[in-house]
Structures are given as C-alpha cells and as structure tokens.
Amino acid sequence: MQHFHNIVITTKGACPHDCPDTCALVTTVIDGVATKVSGNPDHPFTGGVLCAKVSKYTERTYHAERVLQPLKRSGPKGSGQFTPVSWDEALSDIASRLHAIAARNPEAVLPYSYAGTMGMVQGESMDRRFFHQLGASLLDRTICSTAGGEALLHTYGGKLGMRVQFYAESRLILIWGSNSIGSNLHFWRFAQEAKRNGARLICIDPRRSETADKCHEHLQLLPGTDAALALALMHELIVNDWLDHDYIARHTLGWDELRERALQWPPERAAEVCGLPVAQIRQLARDYGTTPKAAIRVNYGVQRTRGGGNAIRAIACLPALTGAWRDRAGGLLLSSSSIYPFKRAALQRPDLLVQRRPRTINMSAIGDALLHAGDAQFGPRVEALVVYNSNPVAVAPDSVKVAQGFAREDLFTVVLEHFMTDTADQADYVLPATTQLEHWDIHGSYGHSDVLLNRPAIAPEGQARSNAQIFRDLAAHMARLDPAFAAPHFQDDDEALCRTAIAGTNVDLDSLMRDGFASLVVPDAPFADGGFQTPSGKCEFVSENLARLGVNALPDHVPNYELPGSDPRYPLAMISPPARNFLNSTFVNVKSLRNSEGRPLLEMHPDDAASRAIADGDRIRVHNARGEHVCHASINGRARQGVVVGLGIWWRKNGENGTNVNELTHQQLTDIGRGPCFYDCVVQVEKCAA
Ligand SMILES: Nc1nc2c(c(=O)[nH]1)N[C@H]1C(S)=C(S)[C@@H](COP(=O)(O)OP(=O)(O)OC[C@H]3O[C@@H](n4cnc5c(=O)[nH]c(N)nc54)[C@H](O)[C@@H]3O)O[C@H]1N2
Ligand SMILES: Nc1nc2c(c(=O)[nH]1)N[C@H]1C(S)=C(S)[C@@H](COP(=O)(O)OP(=O)(O)OC[C@H]3O[C@@H](n4cnc5c(=O)[nH]c(N)nc54)[C@H](O)[C@@H]3O)O[C@H]1N2
Ligand code: SF4
Ligand SMILES: [Mo]
Numbered sequence: 001m002q003h004f005h006n007i008v009i010t011t012k013g014a015c016p017h018d019c020p021d022t023c024a025l026v027t028t029v030i031d032g033v034a035t036k037v038s039g040n041p042d043h044p045f046t047g048g049v050l051c052a053k054v055s056k057y058t059e060r061t062y063h064a065e066r067v068l069q070p071l072k073r074s075g076p077k078g079s080g081q082f083t084p085v086s087w088d089e090a091l092s093d094i095a096s097r098l099h100a101i102a103a104r105n106p107e108a109v110l111p112y113s114y115a116g117t118m119g120m121v122q123g124e125s126m127d128r129r130f131f132h133q134l135g136a137s138l139l140d141r142t143i144c145s146t147a148g149g150e151a152l153l154h155t156y157g158g159k160l161g162m163r164v165q166f167y168a169e170s171r172l173i174l175i176w177g178s179n180s181i182g183s184n185l186h187f188w189r190f191a192q193e194a195k196r197n198g199a200r201l202i203c204i205d206p207r208r209s210e211t212a213d214k215c216h217e218h219l220q221l222l223p224g225t226d227a228a229l230a231l232a233l234m235h236e237l238i239v240n241d242w243l244d245h246d247y248i249a250r251h252t253l254g255w256d257e258l259r260e261r262a263l264q265w266p267p268e269r270a271a272e273v274c275g276l277p278v279a280q281i282r283q284l285a286r287d288y289g290t291t292p293k294a295a296i297r298v299n300y301g302v303q304r305t306r307g308g309g310n311a312i313r314a315i316a317c318l319p320a321l322t323g324a325w326r327d328r329a330g331g332l333l334l335s336s337s338s339i340y341p342f343k344r345a346a347l348q349r350p351d352l353l354v355q356r357r358p359r360t361i362n363m364s365a366i367g368d369a370l371l372h373a374g375d376a377q378f379g380p381r382v383e384a385l386v387v388y389n390s391n392p393v394a395v396a397p398d399s400v401k402v403a404q405g406f407a408r409e410d411l412f413t414v415v416l417e418h419f420m421t422d423t424a425d426q427a428d429y430v431l432p433a434t435t436q437l438e439h440w441d442i443h444g445s446y447g448h449s450d451v452l453l454n455r456p457a458i459a460p461e462g463q464a465r466s467n468a469q470i471f472r473d474l475a476a477h478m479a480r481l482d483p484a485f486a487a488p489h490f491q492d493d494d495e496a497l498c499r500t501a502i503a504g505t506n507v508d509l510d511s512l513m514r515d516g517f518a519s520l521v522v523p524d525a526p527f528a529d530g531g532f533q534t535p536s537g538k539c540e541f542v543s544e545n546l547a548r549l550g551v552n553a554l555p556d557h558v559p560n561y562e563l564p565g566s567d568p569r570y571p572l573a574m575i576s577p578p579a580r581n582f583l584n585s586t587f588v589n590v591k592s593l594r595n596s597e598g599r600p601l602l603e604m605h606p607d608d609a610a611s612r613a614i615a616d617g618d619r620i621r622v623h624n625a626r627g628e629h630v631c632h633a634s635i636n637g638r639a640r641q642g643v644v645v646g647l648g649i650w651w652r653k654n655g656e657n658g659t660n661v662n663e664l665t666h667q668q669l670t671d672i673g674r675g676p677c678f679y680d681c682v683v684q685v686e687k688c689a690a
Contacts, residue, residue, distance in 0.1 A: 006030050011457035012040060012516030015054050016122070016436040017583045018115035018144070020299075020335070020447025021186040023050055024517050025057075027437055027457035034058050034437050034458050043517050045164070045448045051185050052580075052596070053587050060590050061435050061461065066418055068462025071430040077407055078426050087463065087473070090429050095477035097412050098134065101383045106135035107358050108383040112366065114143055116389030116586065117467075119441030119454065120342055120501040121494055122434075123389060126471040128348035133475075133484055135353065137382070140362040143396065146673030148303035148334055151312035154543040154672070157533025158338035160526050162295060162331040164448050168193040169329035170295040172200050172287055176315060177226065178299030179209040182580035187297060187447060200287060204229070205301070206575060207603070207645050208638040219284060220640045221274040223575050223679045224305030224560040230314035231557060232270030233285045234262035237321050242289025244323025251530035252320050254542025257554050265557075273557065275642070289322060293329040300334070301577055305680035307558025309672020313543075314555035320527075320539040328525040333447075338533075339522050340444035340451070341505040347497060349489060364676040365667040367398045370405025388416035388433070388467055393423040394585040395649050397665035397676045400627045403652075416470055419589055422652045432464040439466035440494040442501045450517045451507050453498065468494050551672055558671050560680040564642055570624050570682035572608065572644050576661040577679070579647040588651050600631040600655055602685065603638045603645040612685060619656070619688040622646065624681070627663035630656040630688065644685060 013025040024043035028036040037057040041048035070090035075081025101108050111131045117123050140146075152159050167173060167190040180188040188211070195201055203215040204226070212218040221229060237243055238259060248255050267281040274281070288294050296319065302311050316332060324330030345351070359379045361369045374381035385406075396402045406413065406426035415427040424430045438461065441454040460466075465473065475490035492500065502509065512518040527539070534540045547553035564573040578584065581593040588594060602622055604614065614620060616635040621628055622644070631646065639645050646661040654660075665681050 011455050013436060013454040013457060014441065014443040014452035014516070015050070016117035016119055016441065016443070016454070017054065017586065018118055019583065020184050020445065021045070022118070022443055022445035022448065022452060023054065023186070024452055025050070025054070029457050032458060034061060037437070040516060042515060043450070045186055045450065047186070047189065049186070049189075053583055053593060056587070056590055056592055057437070059592060060587065061437050063419070063590065065420065065589065066461060067420060067424070067430055067432045068464060069432055070463070073428045077409055080420070080425055082430065087465075090431065091474055091477045094414055094429055095474060095481060098384055099478060099481045101412070102134050102136070105380045107137045108380040109134060109136040110361055110369075110382045110385050111136055111139055112363060112385055112387045112390060112392060113139070114141065114363070114390040117436065117441065119443055120347060121441045121497040122439060122467040124344070125347040125497045126468040126490070126492070127388065128350075129352060129489060130471045130475055132349055132352040135356045135358055137358050137379070138360040140360045140674060142362055142364045142673060142675045145300055145335065145675070147308040147670035147675035148300055148312040148673070150673035151303070151309040152316060152334055154546050155313050155316045155534070155540055156527070159335040159446070160338050160533065161333035161336055162526070163328065163522065163524060164333060165190060166328045166524065167191055167295055167297065169293060170194050170199050171293040171329070172202070172291040172295065174202050174204060174288065174296045175211055175215060176204045176296055176298040177302030178297055179205070179211045179301070179577060180297065181210045181214070183578050184297075184299065184447060191297070200291070202284065202287065206640060206643050207577065208640070210580065217284075219276055219280055221276050223573050223643060224307060225274040225557070226302050226311040227307055227314040227555060227557040228265065228270045228273040229276070229281065230311070230318060231262050231265035231555070232267045232281050233288060233318060234258070234321060235265045236267065236282060236285030237289050238262055240285075240289060243321055247323035247326065248321060251527070251532065251538050253536045253538040253540045254554065258317065258541040261554055261556065275640075288318065293327050294319070294322065294324045295330055296332040298332060298334050301679070303670065303675065304678045306561045306668070306671060306677055308670045308675060308677070310552060310555050310558050317539070317541055317555060325525065325527040328528070331525070331527065335446040336449060337444060337446040339449055339520055341507065342444060342501050343503060343505065346500050346503065362669070362674055363392070364397065364669060364674065366392055366396050367401030367405055368667055370408065370411065371401060382411065384412040386414045387423055391421045391423045391585045393426060394421065394651050394660060395662065397662055397678060398626060398667045399652065399659065399662040401667070416467055421585065425653070431470055432462060433470070434460045434464045434466045438464060440498050442498045449520045449522050451502070451512060451520065452517045453512045466494055468497060546672070561666070561668050561677060562680055562682040564682050567682065570684050571642070572683050572685060573642060574622070574644050574646060574661070574664060574681045574683045575679040576646045576648045576665070578649075582649065585649040585651060588654065597647070600650045600660065601634040601647065602631050603634045603636055603647070604685065605639045605641040605643070606635050607641055608639070608644070608685070609633060609635050612687060614685065614687050621686045621688055622664060622683050624664050624683045626666060627659065628657065629659045629661060629663045644683065
C-alpha cells in the first residue's frame with residue numbers, strides 16, 4: 001500500500017494590523033493550504049501568543065465572501081450589483097479614466113489609504129510612486145495618531161519613549177486612555193509581571209474597561225479632561241516638592257511658565273472639570289510623585305477630543321518633572337515608531353512630483369472634501385478616488401456626509417479590498433487584494449523596537465494581487481498613455497521593495513532573513529540624561545514651534561467642542577473606543593469574532609438608562625443633530641454617569657438602520673495634528689417604540 005505524505009511547511013511572518021504589538025507570526029501550511037497562524041515562540045516580545053483576532057486569520061483568509069476577482073459596477077451606485085471582469089479590462093479602463101481626469105487637473109484624483117496593513121511595501125511604496133507621478137492630491141493621514149504624534153514631536157522631538165519590556169520592572173504604572181487587554185495585549189503581559197512583583201496599576205479612562213477591572217485603581221474621568229488632570233498632578237508635585245530639580249534645570253525648557261500654569265490647577269478645580277473626587281486626584285499625585293520607577297503607558301484614546309494634542313503634551317511633561325526618565329523602568333510610552341530607519345523616500349519617491357506641489361486633503365474630513373464643489377481655495381472637485389487599506393465609509397467621522405460623498409454618481413471610485421466592505425459597496429471597480437499570508441512585506445512597530453519580515457505562506461487566493469503589484473500593473477497600463485509610467489521604478493517587485501525599505505540602514509539583514517525579525521539597537525532609557533530631539537535638545541514644556549503654528553505654546557486644558565449639557569437636547573457624552581474582537585472595522589465579518597461581540601451596543605450607566613425607562617437589551621435610538629444610530633442598550637457597569645459607550649467599529653450594513661456610531665461623530669479637528677474628535681460628541685438616547 002502506498003503512503004501519501006502531507007507536505008507541511010511553516011513560514012515566518014508579521015501581523016499587519018494597526019496594533020502596537022506587531023507580533024511575529026508562524027503560519028503552518030499543509031499541501032498549500034494555511035491551517036494555522038500562531039505567534040512565533042522565538043520572538044521574545046510575541047512570546048508565542050497572539051490575540052483572539054489574528055488567531056482567526058485563516059478563517060478570514062479563506063472566508064467564503066472574499067473578493068477574488070476584479071469587479072465592475074453594473075447597477076446604480078451603492079446597489080451592490082457588480083460583474084466580474086478580467087484584470088486587463090479593469091486596469092485599462094481605470095488607467096484611461098484616471099488619465100483623462102488627470103489631464104484636466106491631476107489634483108482631482110485623490111488616493112485614500114490607511115493602516116489596513118501597516119507594511120512598508122503594501123502600505124506605502126508603489127502606490128505613492130504612482131500617485132506622485134500622476135501629481136494627484138496628497139492625503140493628510142490624520143485619522144488615528146497625529147494629534148498625539150505631533151504633541152510628542154513638539155515635546156520630546158519625536159515618537160520616542162520607554163522600551164516596553166521595562167514596564168515589567170516598574171513600581172507604578174499609569175495606564176492612561178488605553179484598554180491594554182483589548183488593544184495592546186503584549187504590553188499587558190509586562191504590566192502583569194510588574195503587578196505580580198508588587199507594582200501598583202492605575203487606569204485613567206472614562207470607561208470601566210476590562211483593563212480597569214484588573215488595575216488597583218480606576219479614575220473614571222469625563223472624556224477630554226485629561227489635560228486638567230495632568231495639570232492638577234503637576235500642581236501637587238509642585239506644592240509637595242516631589243520634583244527632580246536637577247533634571248528640570250538641565251533637561252527641560254519653560255519650567256517657570258509651566259509652574260505658573262500648573263499652580264492655577266489645584267485638585268479641586270480639576271475634580272470639577274474631570275468629574276472625579278478630589279481625594280482620588282490627590283492620591284494619584286502622591287503615588288506618582290513618591291514612587292520610584294513610575295511609568296506611564298498612554299495610548300491614542302486620550303487624543304480623540306478637541307484638546308487631545310494638549311492633553312498628550314501635559315501628560316508627557318510629567319516624567320520630566322519627577323525625573324522618572326532616569327530609570328529605564330520609568331518614563332512614558334505613547335509610540336516608539338520614530339526609531340525606525342526605513343527609507344521612506346526611496347520607497348515612495350516624492351521626487352517624482354518634481355516641481356508640483358499638490359494640495360493636501362485631510363482624511364478626517366473626507367465627507368466635506370467629497371461634497372465640496374471645488375473653488376479657488378479648495379482646488380478642483382474630487383472626481384476620482386482610489387481607496388486601499390481602509391474602510392472610510394465605516395471609520396471616518398460624520399458618516400452621513402461620507403456616505404453622501406461616496407454616493408455621488410459623478411465620482412469615479414476604485415477600491416482595493418479583501419471583502420465587500422461598506423466602502424467597496426460604493427465602488428465603480430473593486431480589485432481583489434492579497435492578505436498577509438499571500439504577499440511580502442516589511443514591518444516596524446509602534447509598541448516595540450524590532451523589524452519584522454513577512455514572507456508569503458501561500459499562493460494568492462483566486463486572482464488576488466498585492467497592493468504593490470496592482471499599482472505596478474496599473475502603471476504599466478498608464479504607460480501606454482503616458483511614457484513616464486514606463487520608468488524602471490514602476491517595475492520593482494515586492495521583494496525588491498522590501499530590500500529598498502532597509503537598504504543602507506543598520507537593520508541586521510541576516511537575522512531578519514533567518515529569524516523573521518531583527519532588533520534595533522536602542523538605548524534602554526532614552527532620556528536618562530536628556531537627549532531630547534527637539535530644537536532646544538530639551539523636553540519642551542514651552543514650544544516655540546507650536547506658538548508659530550498658532551497653538552498654545554504651553555500645555556493647557558482645551559475643553560471639548562461638544563460638552564454634555566451645553567445643548568440641553570444632547571445631555572450625554574459618547575465615546576466609541578475599539579472592540580476587543582475587532583480591529584477597527586476589520587474582522588467584523590469573521591463569524592466567530594462577530595459572535596463574541598454580539599451586536600452593536602451602547603453601554604449606559606444604570607441611572608441614565610433608568611431615567612429613560614431603558615432596560616438592558618432594549619432597542620434604542622442614539623441621535624444628535626447629525627444623525628441617528630439604532631442599536632441595543634447594554635447596562636453592564638462599564639459606562640459612567642453622563643457618558644455612553646458605543647464600542648466600534650461595526651460595518652454600517654450590520655446596523656439595524658444601516659448606520660454605525662460614526663453617524664453621530666463630527667468632522668471638527670484636534671488642537672494639534674488636525675486629527676478627528678471621535679470621542680468629543682454629544683447625543684441623546686431613547687428607547688425605540690415596540
Ligand atoms: N482589539 C483591538 N485592538 C486595537 C484596535 C481595535 O480596534 N481593536 N485598534 C488599534 C488602533 S487603530 C489603535 S490607534 C490602537 C490604540 O487604540 P486606542 O485608541 O488607544 O484604543 P484603546 O486601547 O481601546 O484605548 C482607548 C481607551 O481610551 C478610553 N478613552 C476614550 N476617551 C478618553 C479620554 O478622553 N481620556 C482618557 N483618558 N481615555 C479615553 C476608552 O474608553 C478606551 O478604553 O489600538 C489598536 N488596537
Ligand atoms: N467612531 C470611531 N471611529 C474610528 C475610531 C474610533 O475609535 N471610533 N478609530 C479610528 C482609528 S484609530 C483608525 S486607525 C481608523 C481605522 O480605519 P482603517 O484604517 O480604515 O481600518 P479598518 O477599518 O480596519 O479598514 C482597513 C481595511 O483594509 C483592508 N485591508 C487590509 N489589508 C489589506 C491589503 O493588504 N490590501 C488592501 N487593498 N486592503 C487591505 C481590510 O480588509 C479593511 O477593510 O478608524 C478610526 N475610526
Ligand atoms: S492584532 Fe496586535 S496582538 Fe493581535 S496578532 Fe496582531 S499585533 Fe499581535
Ligand atoms: Mo488607529
């Protein structure tokens with residue numbers, strides 16, 4: 001009898017998602033089929049552990065609803081009627097449409113992408129070369145992190161901070177605006193280790209998150225009041241002299257001004273603004289001021305309100321006041337992504353713009369941008385939109401306007417996707433993209449300091465092509481109309497692009513090829529002896545650059561645009577942070593994960609529910625002047641009084657009335673970084689009639 005042996009291969013890769021952890025993956029492939037994706041046990045940070053979402057990556061990859069061939073719209077916009085077409089037909093039509101629009105004005109073409117994959121190759125390489133050659137509008141990529149990112153830039157000189165593994169040695173950890181168990185699992189492992197060694201964990205979050213449950217203390221402040229809290233902490237550090245005067249004198253700029261500002265914020269004042277007990281603020285200040293190895297893990301949840309940039313700046317000043325930076329187990333981490341030496345210009349080739357300076361469109365106000373008729377100040381009306389690595393119809397604020405914009409019959413929309421998302425539904429062409437199991441890429445991280453290589457584990461499903469290949473192939477079709485697109489830099493393949501990303505850097509290519517990861521050489525304690533990368537070389541409490549931009553030079557509390565109660569019709573503040581089993585709007589269509597999340601919910605405080613005669617599970621209308629979202633009430637003890645929580649980000653088409661929480665959010669921008677204010681929003685809630 002003959003024995004057939006299965007051919008089993010394992011391939012090393014990287015998690016592509018917008019998550020600070022950037023895990024190292026190992027994919028098991030049996031006879032060409034990926035059967036399992038697990039954490040690489042040899043990568044110390046990953047430690048062989050993945051989150052629930054990416055453990056389900058094969059379910060997503062082999063999903064019956066994957067888009068596996070190019071589709072062309074065959075019915076009215078948004079009708080969901082599409083006909084399969086060949087790649088050749090799709091690409092030559094797209095090339096001629098884009099060429100015709102660009103011939104009138106290339107700025108009428110807008111690429112829209114975000115972090116569906118964080119890879120250097122599939123996220124920001126051939127696509128940029130293509131649009132730079134065309135002279136298309138540039139995209140201000142603000143939807144997630146620019147408020148906090150630019151705040152750090154103007155305080156420390158970049159996205160720099162503590163090394164995550166040293167949180168394990170900390171004695172006190174403030175987990176500030178982060179549901180680490182859901183969104184930063186591998187940091188949480190270090191926090192747990194610290195806790196076992198006796199450290200105190202304090203969570204600062206308007207929601208009683210799963211993480212808050214496991215901390216020693218929870219300060220459940222009102223959204224958008226973090227700067228007030230940080231200023232009150234400074235007040236207490238000053239009046240109790242819990243300061244490192246030597247560190248302040250040598251390594252900071254603007255101490256006298258900051259001192260004067262902070263002294264205006266006694267805990268009583270902050271307590272009023274934050275909706276917290278005075279004693280809790282005092283105790284937090286004492287803990288922070290008197291515990292050596294005090295560390296802050298602040299996350300982007302803090303910077304999604306009007307004053308988000310100022311809030312991050314205020315928080316970022318704290319470890320310079322106490323000198324916590326002197327120890328590697330003290331300091332702060334928001335993001336460490338500035339340490340990566342990737343060759344972005346070589347990948348993206350902004351030089352292809354030559355003399356052209358296209359306008360920049362802010363992705364956080366895409367609704368208004370698509371509805372703009374065009375004028376001298378705005379520039380031309382957007383006529384063509386190419387979307388990849390993003391699902392703006394679901395994730396961008398003020399969806400009523402976003403959906404209206406995408407529904408324009410005169411807008412030519414191309415979407416590169418794995419699935420028929422809310423955005424793909426609105427397309428003229430949908431092009432099938434590969435997943436992380438099917439393409440090459442190279443990754444940095446914003447939560448650790450390793451570079452990861454992603455090798456394809458399986459052949460592309462169906463006719464899927466990688467983003468970089470799609471733009472390469474589109475360039476080849478454009479070359480028939482415009483010879484500039486025939487240049488050799490439009491022919492670099494994905495592996496060559498991986499090499500370009502690290503060519504001439506100190507990334508250890510051998511370990512990257514052998515292990516799938518390579519560690520960067522970075523100091524254990526980045527600011528132990530100053531060394532800030534600001535213009536002054538100091539931690540800038542006062543920033544002249546910000547003053548020049550017309551922003552507060554000194555951190556301040558900037559109240560939300562929408563304060564609960566300022567409009568009596570909308571007495572409740574709404575936040576909409578990430579759901580644990582989704583990654584933004586990715587994985588919403590993976591059945592096992594959707595089952596874990598149930599259905600779109602709004603968490604409410606029992607008193608806010610009772611006064612509206614709402615019971616747990618009731619069908620409710622959440623509404624404000626912008627729109628209405630129908631979902632179900634969840635009275636689970638996680639919401640504080642006056643604040644409701646709509647965990648995101650569901651697909652609109654899963655919503656009972658075809659909406660999600662972004663039906664309620666607005667397009668106004670943060671103080672620093674031009675970011676969205678998802679958590680600066682007021683609503684009213686009512687029970688739906690039976
Ligand atoms: N499971 C999962 N993981 C994710 C994501 C996901 O969707 N799901 N998204 C990824 C992305 S894109 C990002 S940017 C990262 C980081 O994403 P973050 O935005 O940092 O997400 P969270 O860790 O959930 O932290 C947000 C926390 O901030 C709280 N919060 C809301 N408003 C305020 C406020 O005004 N002040 C304070 N102090 N807290 C506030 C929320 O209640 C929530 O618990 O997470 C990534 N990881
Ligand atoms: N109300 C509210 N809204 C929010 C937030 C919030 O907290 N509350 N969070 C905001 C934040 S922090 C962020 S970062 C944004 C995230 O917004 P997005 O970056 O748009 O993230 P996703 O919703 O995950 O959509 C990514 C899409 O890219 C696709 N994709 C993945 N890999 C590839 C690939 O290789 N090729 C192609 N062509 N496609 C790929 C996925 O299938 C998915 O549909 O949402 C923001 N919106
Ligand atoms: S989403 Fe985050 S925690 Fe999950 S596998 Fe990816 S990097 Fe790791
Ligand atoms: Mo994000």
